[in-house]
Amino acid sequence: GNSVTQMEGPVTLSEEAFLTINCTYTATGYPSLFWYVQYPGEGLQLLLKATKADDKGSNKGFEATYRKETTSFHLEKGSVQVSDSAVYFCALSDGASGSRLTFGEGTQLTVNP
């Protein structure tokens, strides 16, 4: 079956530091890959996505590249802000079964001023 593994957290950074959150996956076929973000007390919202190998998703300064050879979709940001403090979820959809999402465990990011 499908699975997603994220780096263990939580992650604490100072403002303007570089961020990497690792994500690897196992899936059959050619899944679509997503990063969702959850701010405190809220539901999840889509941060970025990629639908085929070598695609780069980007939004709000965050980037992730779909690497089929390493089955990875690592999230990066060059300079984090306090407002980026949230929980980040990597997820995949294989397009079957109603496009159900398979999520990683989530990574709590805290950015200090």
Add this chain to the structure above:
Amino acid sequence: NAGVTQTPKFQVLKTGQSMTLQCAQDMNHNSMYWYRQDPGMGLRLIYYSASEGTTDKGEVPNGYNVSRLNKREFSLRLESAAPSQTSVYFCASSVDPGIPGNEQFFGPGTRLTVL
């Protein structure tokens, strides 16, 4: 345009009680989903409805039932609540399950505690 709405926001139940979590979307989406979120486990799919009139089990369906009342509404029922069902429940919807990269839109969640 409210997006995905869920009621209630918070609920406390005693073991054995029943309740229904309500979810509605106003985006004319075809598919709807129920997830539960537990610490260290991400979100896990309970049930989903790919289109009006259909429902299917997800990863953790035991102890739950669902009803796709119409295209807008998708409810989740706990017939006999157990402490293991203490969790945060999220409803989501999406336009078309067949499109690659199909985005799901999430509601604000219901925090349920079973004593």
